[in-house]
Amino acid sequence: MAMTMHVDIVSAEAEIFSGNAEMVFASGVMGELGIMPRHTPLLTELRPGEVRIRTPEGEELFYYISGGMLEVQPHVVTVLADTALRAKDLDEAAALAAKERAEQDMKNKGSEFEYAKAQVQLAEAMAQLRAIQKLREKSR
């Protein structure tokens, strides 16, 4: 029987595949990769594309990923898939949008946090909750 290795494909939101494989094909940023058991440790970025897994039963499984990372250990291959297409300028645009949202919401942007006021208000909220709890216990 041919040697196998353990392969996991996971994204931040879900586990996509977990099982044994004879060989894994993926498209790295430097070119196509074919990984067999006992490969030297490797860490690479993946291009958006398919990841192909050949199982010990000779089946071929295809998964589409929109980029990510590939980690290779002699007997473990892990694909950390991204959930969406990513690019540096896209990320920066998202960061800018998040900043703008913050600015819109904040009339007093950049002002110092008012510790005393916040603590008083929070203490009040907690006192209210405790009072409600006490009332409940009494009514029992």
Added chain:
Amino acid sequence: MAVGKEIRVKIKSIKNTQKITRAMEMVAASKMRKAQDRMQSARPYATRIRNVIAHLAHAHPEYKHPYMQEQAGKDIGVIVISTDRGLCGGLNSNLFRALVRSMKQWHEEGRKIELCTVGRKAAGFFSRFGGRVIAQASNLGDKPQVTDLIGSVRAMLNAYDEGRVSRVYLAYNEFVNTMTQSPRIEQLLPIVPDSDERLKHHWDYLYEPEAKDVLTHLLTRYVESLVYQGVVDNLACEQAARMVAMKAASDNAGTLIGELQLAYNKARQAAITQEIAEIVGGAAAV
């Protein structure tokens, strides 16, 4: 018979409220289960990526990434995760209280704090009380996605890259079980590698393209996955807290209705007794 009309109206209105709270309780219960599933399915990614980072920390790479090293400055960045909606007991208040306590301490040490809020409640809280909010994300809904968080995380990472903050914390509610949610403030950056002795031998990865690029990529994803994990945890907490709060409200409505019903019955009985007494009295007089 016009006895106790006010009481009847009141009972009716409380019953209507009870219907709403009971419905909300059931909705929260079913959403909580889904949120818990989501929490579970987010775990493998975080575990795997943590393994890779543990390998990295022990692999003696020729390049040390700034995300894994103590920085010189003293200012602090905090990513606060809150709920979008209220009616979930003291969940947000508890978190904000824990956070304000830490913030006050940092403030007294002369550290400046930059904030990034997730969820409408945190945005509202900090717009009421001030604070330097550099990024905001809200309305994530019941199915939060990593894409919704990229911007906020990026803004915080940029602040770290530029040296505006030297440490980044994540504040969120951890889901312990349905009855217990505990506010947590965890250090995100610099990454503290777990000391796993098993891995202490000398080897290193082959990096494609460059160690620096690959590591930046990996560590960014790691931070994003931790924040996402915090968001889904917080969501499960929100639903659990809402379920408990709504159950308490339904129970309260039940006891109130019971009391009012008793008062109503007594009033009605008193009216009947009085009427009979009047008739008997009248008959006796004839």
